[in-house]
Amino acid sequence: MCEYCLKHGDGKRWYLQAKNYSDDLLSDLRRRHFIEHFFSHPEELTRDLERMSQMQRLPGMVQRAVSGLVTRRMKRVHFGQVVPAEEIEQILGFVNSVVRVPCICRHITLGREEGYCYGVSLAPNGGKFAEILQALDDSFITGPDTSDFETLTPHEALEAMQAYEPDGLCHTVWTFHAPFIGGICNCDRTDCLAMLATVQHDVKVMFRAEWVAEVDPEACTGCRSCMRVCQFGAIGFSAADQKVRIDPLRCYGCGICRSVCPQDAITLKDRREVPAAAQLW
Ligand code: SF4
Numbered sequence: 423m424c425e426y427c428l429k430h431g432d433g434k435r436w437y438l439q440a441k442n443y444s445d446d447l448l449s450d451l452r453r454r455h456f457i458e459h460f461f462s463h464p465e466e467l468t469r470d471l472e473r474m475s476q477m478q479r480l481p482g483m484v485q486r487a488v489s490g491l492v493t494r495r496m497k498r499v500h501f502g503q504v505v506p507a508e509e510i511e512q513i514l515g516f517v518n519s520v521v522r523v524p525c526i527c528r529h530i531t532l533g534r535e536e537g538y539c540y541g542v543s544l545a546p547n548g549g550k551f552a553e554i555l556q557a558l559d560d561s562f563i564t565g566p567d568t569s570d571f572e573t574l575t576p577h578e579a580l581e582a583m584q585a586y587e588p589d590g591l592c593h594t595v596w597t598f599h600a601p602f603i604g605g606i607c608n609c610d611r612t613d614c615l616a617m618l619a620t621v622q623h624d625v626k627v628m629f630r631a632e633w634v635a636e637v638d639p640e641a642c643t644g645c646r647s648c649m650r651v652c653q654f655g656a657i658g659f660s661a662a663d664q665k666v667r668i669d670p671l672r673c674y675g676c677g678i679c680r681s682v683c684p685q686d687a688i689t690l691k692d693r694r695e696v697p698a699a700a701q702l703w
């Protein structure tokens with residue numbers, strides 16, 4: 423299990439613990455201020471991205487030191503984890519407020535408001551996190567049209583997120599000051615800053631899933647549909663076998679490859695049962 427499970431999940435999956443979505447945690451003023459600041463100052467994320475590109479020019483030892491510092495800070499304030507669809511369904515089964523918001527990463531990378539992110543919360547009154555997001559209307563980013571902030575039922579949100587899977591979008595949960603979880607995002611490595619940071623710049627800001635994908639070679643027909651959607655370059659094609667293989671060292675366990683396999687040849691295994699990947703986060 424990842425260190426968050428041990429620290430914030432009582433040894434179970436931390437993102438399936440309802441208390442981590444609760445209004446009690448959100449009532450912390452420092453946390454609320456962080457959320458408001460995060461959504462109101464996207465230019466800070468742009469600067470972070472520029473810094474990460476500049477880091478590539480530093481000597482390797484310095485890069486590793488800086489990257490470690492960034493990861494430690496992000497684990498405190500805003501860290502994510504890849505989560506497969508069935509666990510997204512479990513999360514949506516207990517939160518009672520879901521609001522779709524424009525993705526701050528796509529705002530920066532594409533200059534457009536794309537509603538790929540979902541604010542979720544759990545509160546007796548229906549969820550304060552949604553209220554905070556909606557209260558940001560005038561200050562969110564540089565004044566985009568925020569009419570896209572829609573309230574969805576959990577079922578509608580699940581259907582929308584499942585519909586992203588053929589395009590390879592990988593589901594992730596996000597803290598706003600750990601352990602409060604305020605959002606579910608749907609990411610690809612082209613547009614998402616967190617994925618770019620983690621995969622491309624080796625600055626870890628999200629954990630791998632608690633799962634690893636495996637292919638049944640008997641069932642695989644080598645169609646390569648799975649390769650097209652994997653954001654992590656974890657799937658290779660064997661010309662000799664005319665089948666794919668999944669590298670457990672690269673697999674983040676998102677399960678998106680599984681959802682597009684016409685042969686149902688891919689399954690997710692508990693990371694702890696895959697020796698090569700058990701300690702990889
Ligand atoms: S999508 Fe399924 S059948 Fe096609 S290559 Fe991947 S594992 Fe094999």
Ligand code: SF4
Nearest residue numbers: 652673674676677679
């Ligand atoms: S191989 Fe792993 S990382 Fe790639 S899509 Fe499948 S589950 Fe996700």
